[in-house]
Amino acid sequence: MSTMLVIESAMAGLVIGRGGATIKTIQQDSxxxxxxxxxxxxxxxxxxxxxxxxxxxxxxxxIEKIVGKLLRSETISTPPSFRQARGRGAGKPRTIKRExxxxxxxxxxxxxxxxxxxxxxxxELELLQSLPPIVKDFYVEHSQVxxxxxxxxxxxxxxxxxxxxxxxxxxxxxxxxxxxxxTFEHAFGSYPDIMKVIKKQKFITPSPIQCQAWPIIMSGHDxxxxxxxxxxxxxxxxxxxxxxxxxxxxxRIKRIGPSVLILGPTRELVLQIHDEITKYLHDNIxxxxxxxxxxxxxxxxxxxxxxxxxxxxxxxxxxxDLVGIQAIKLDHVSYMVLDEADxxxxxxxxxxxxxxxxxVRPDKQTILTSATWPTSVQNLANFFTKNPLHITIGSLDLSxxxxxxxxxIILKEHQKEGWLDNFISNDLSKNDxxxxxxxxxxxxxxxxENFKSKNIGCRCIHGGRLxxxxxxxxxxxxxxxxxxxxxxxxxxxxxxxxxxxxxxxxDFPLNIEEYVHRVGRTGRAGKTGSAITLFSKYDKFxxxxxxxxxxxxxxxxxxxxxxxxxx
Numbered sequence: 001m002s003t004m005l006v007i008e009s010a011m012a013g014l015v016i017g018r019g020g021a022t023i024k025t026i027q028q029d030s031x032x033x034x035x036x037x038x039x040x041x042x043x044x045x046x047x048x049x050x051x052x053x054x055x056x057x058x059x060x061x062x063i064e065k066i067v068g069k070l071l072r073s074e075t076i077s078t079p080p081s082f083r084q085a086r087g088r089g090a091g092k093p094r095t096i097k098r099e100x101x102x103x104x105x106x107x108x109x110x111x112x113x114x115x116x117x118x119x120x121x122x123x124e125l126e127l128l129q130s131l132p133p134i135v136k137d138f139y140v141e142h143s144q145v146x147x148x149x150x151x152x153x154x155x156x157x158x159x160x161x162x163x164x165x166x167x168x169x170x171x172x173x174x175x176x177x178x179x180x181x182x183t184f185e186h187a188f189g190s191y192p193d194i195m196k197v198i199k200k201q202k203f204i205t206p207s208p209i210q211c212q213a214w215p216i217i218m219s220g221h222d223x224x225x226x227x228x229x230x231x232x233x234x235x236x237x238x239x240x241x242x243x244x245x246x247x248x249x250x251x252r253i254k255r256i257g258p259s260v261l262i263l264g265p266t267r268e269l270v271l272q273i274h275d276e277i278t279k280y281l282h283d284n285i286x287x288x289x290x291x292x293x294x295x296x297x298x299x300x301x302x303x304x305x306x307x308x309x310x311x312x313x314x315x316x317x318x319x320x321d322l323v324g325i326q327a328i329k330l331d332h333v334s335y336m337v338l339d340e341a342d343x344x345x346x347x348x349x350x351x352x353x354x355x356x357x358x359x360v361r362p363d364k365q366t367i368l369t370s371a372t373w374p375t376s377v378q379n380l381a382n383f384f385t386k387n388p389l390h391i392t393i394g395s396l397d398l399s400x401x402x403x404x405x406x407x408x409i410i411l412k413e414h415q416k417e418g419w420l421d422n423f424i425s426n427d428l429s430k431n432d433x434x435x436x437x438x439x440x441x442x443x444x445x446x447x448x449e450n451f452k453s454k455n456i457g458c459r460c461i462h463g464g465r466l467x468x469x470x471x472x473x474x475x476x477x478x479x480x481x482x483x484x485x486x487x488x489x490x491x492x493x494x495x496x497x498x499x500x501x502x503x504x505x506x507d508f509p510l511n512i513e514e515y516v517h518r519v520g521r522t523g524r525a526g527k528t529g530s531a532i533t534l535f536s537k538y539d540k541f542x543x544x545x546x547x548x549x550x551x552x553x554x555x556x557x558x559x560x561x562x563x564x565x566x567x
Contacts, residue, residue, distance in 0.1 A: 003056045005047040005063060006072035012036055012045045014066050014440065021346050022066070025510050029541060030058035044071060058541045062510065065538045066439065124362050132250040134334040136220030136365045138243050142186040145179050145215075153179050160208035164392045165216070168224065171387045178215035181206065187214040194239055197280040207232030209393050214240060217367060222385040225369045227393035228520050234276050237262075237337050237367045244335045244365070245310050246283060252310060257329035260311040261336045261360070263319065263353065265343040267291040267467060268474065268495050270313045273339065277311060287311040292318045294467035301327035316349040320356045330359040335367075338384065342370040342377050342513075350380070357384065371520075372513055403523035406531045406550060410560040413536045416506060423504075424456060424484075432501045433477065436486045437518050439507035444486050447506075451484070458484035461491055492517040498524055505533040512545035540564040
């Protein structure tokens with residue numbers, strides 16, 4: 001038995017997701033197999049769901065949640081076998097049994113395999129000899145840091161949100177792990193230009209991840225940093241990057257292309273990284289940001305040729321475009337960052353990343369940041385890093401920050417709009433700044449028009465809006481022109497609006513990871529925040545993981561949520 005859903009053709013892309021990410025999530029979370037085929041008419045698509053009854057029901061609910069309305073849903077019984085159709089005896093087909101073909105194996109002797117490894121190392125050595133030398137260790141350990149005992153180091157790491165740091169499994173070289181720093185002077189006392197730009201920002205103390213990441217990166221280690229959004233990961237790799245590019249023995253004027261390459265998953269994130277970097281620029285360092293959907297690759301090519309940037313911040317797709325037309329030379333990139341690596345993989349950028357970065361020198365220093373640590377991110381880290389140190393802030397288990405109070409409201413789907421209207425009219429404070437998350441672009445547009453008709457000041461962003469409109473909307477919410485932003489999950493990561501006080505999950509996301517990222521938009525930079533989630537029966541497949549996150553965060557759990565786990 002299988003289930004057949006009929007949806008509008010325009011909704012097929014939402015079900016599939018970028019690079020197949022959404023349909024993969026549906027199959028993983030439900031346990032069913034989902035396949036899209038052409039419908040009976042040009043404007044319809046069939047969605048066939050195969051699996052157990054529970055798996056089919058879960059997958060159907062997830063798809064209905066995405067598309068909003070099904071044109072048709074039906075259960076298809078398995079057709080009778082040939083024997084059942086013809087009856088016993090007469091006409092019984094002859095069965096031919098074939099032996100299973102043996103599994104083909106290619107065996108290398110140890111000697112042959114060793115020879116292959118030797119040849120690869122020789123080729124890498126020859127490549128490195130043809131490239132200018134690079135230096136990665138610039139760290140000068142402060143006397144106060146050097147004086148810290150092992151007990152003091154461990155006590156400090158525990159107090160800083162439970163920092164753990166270790167070499168990854170399989171590392172071949174074990175240099176001593178640098179001790180954490182406690183002040184900006186500990187890290188950058190030997191670099192007065194960096195201290196000047198830090199003092200301009202009026203920071204008080206480094207964040208936990210900065211305390212441990214700065215000495216590790218400046219000592220030349222590759223680094224994997226696992227921490228939730230809003231923990232200061234961006235600054236953790238920006239300041240060492242500036243020192244790195246200025247301290248290389250090859251003069252900047254003689255380098256081919258950028259020295260620093262930073263990849264991020266979305267236009268909003270790379271623009272934000274670019275803006276953050278510009279706060280700390282000195283010594284005529286130049287940075288360029290390139291991304292798809294705004295201007296053409298040709299325009300970015302002309303910008304790069306004119307600016308000759310030391311740092312390029314890019315989305316994987318646009319970087320791949322520019323490498324393909326030879327607008328960017330990556331031969332002299334010696335410092336590389338893969339920011340929000342889990343999000344880039346979720347969005348289907350794995351191939352573009354691997355294709356573009358094969359041009360980067362093998363002895364580069366690599367920094368990889370992620371909010372989660374799934375197998376896909378581990379594989380990416382194994383591919384691009386060498387003997388990395390692994391920092392985790394808090395637990396690897398999914399949890400939300402302690403500074404956010406979370407509330408889950410159980411209601412029916414049709415009751416959501418009334419609840420939101422009442423909340424905006426009666427309960428929203430004038431001092432609140434809110435992000436309302438919705439599943440679909442069409443829902444965002446509809447809610448935006450609804451608010452406008454009621455003279456409620458707001459802005460909206462989603463992947464279908466022009467980049468200029470998205471940037472203007474973000475500027476208005478940041479500058480206080482409006483206090484409400486309606487958004488899809490394009491705003492769940494990488495968009496740093498420091499004073500968001502409330503997150504409303506009008507639609508629950510497809511997976512619990514996105515829930516954690518949405519909630520992480522508030523309670524940032526030492527402030528507290530709140531998150532309200534509207535949860536209906538259509539979201540019940542996420543009830544168990546949501547309970548897990550709420551329990552770890554010590555948040556109240558509605559009894560109805562437990563009931564949904566058994567339905």
